[in-house]
Amino acid sequence: MSTTDPTSDNRPQPSAGESPLLGGADIRALAEAFGVRPTKQRGQNFVIDGNTVRRIVRAAEVTGEDTVVEVGPGLGSLTLALLEVARHVTAVEIDPVLARHLPDTVAARMPGRAESFDLVFSDAMLVTELPGPAPTALVANLPYNVAVPVLLHMLATFPSIERTLVMVQSEVADRLAAKPGNKVYGVPSVKANWYAEVKRAGAIGRNVFWPAPNVDSGLVSLVRHDPPNTTASREQVFAVVDAAFAQRRKTLRAALAGWAGSAAGAEQALAAAGIDHKLRGEMLTVEQFAAIAEHKPE
Structure with missing residues (x-):
């Protein structure tokens, strides 16, 4: 926690009985006080x-x-809503200016x-x-350019x-939550499903951000479950997934030839x-990818 005086830069503070959450005027005032200009490079669009x-929480x-644990808290919009409940x-913040000021905004x-x-x-x-107790939940407005990794x-x-x-970006939300056979089902869908049951949890309009993004946003819910029951490691399974979708228009026999050492080897494993x-x-479940990984030719 920072020990800086939370009122030293005249940041806006709620009056008695007023919501502690940040509105549009608060966000713009904080950005101006800190000299922050949202950058596309870091996917910064502040709610x-x-x-x-509160709906997200x-x-x-x-x-x-x-x-x-929250990734990319920015100026603290979601952070404050989480602190109301959690x-x-x-x-976790990568921007040095935002990281320096956020603890003081929370304190103010x-x-x-604040503790x-x-x-x-x-x-x-x-x-x-991470400091403190092990996290039980991840809630974040993820920077769209690095959301999946x-x-x-x-x-x-x-x-x-x-x-x-x-x-995340609406198209990314669709890919994460897609099921086998869906045209947008791919690497993110399979890998996310290794860890959790994944589903869309709603849409978010562009007008709740500053600056407004030029893409729609979506919420994705993931509830952790046990990984597939397999003798293959996660890394081995993910290697099969990566190979299968690197050439997604090809049949598995052809797409997995490099992974298996030959097309015949891929056919044998399959x-x-x-x-x-x-x-x-695009037709396979994560369990089926795990089964393939178990039978990689020696």
């Missing part, structure tokens, strides 16, 4: 609507027992909850441990995360797994 962040089913919130807007908040200044893809990294690194609710070699990867 300016209190109803939206409700959809995530956050309770007073939860320790929540036992503890840890935010919700002084009674329940931690800030980790880091690239989320490099985070391997960040999501998969957090699920792999923190098995204590039971529930996840992320806001036969051992009980899978028709004429199928394409």
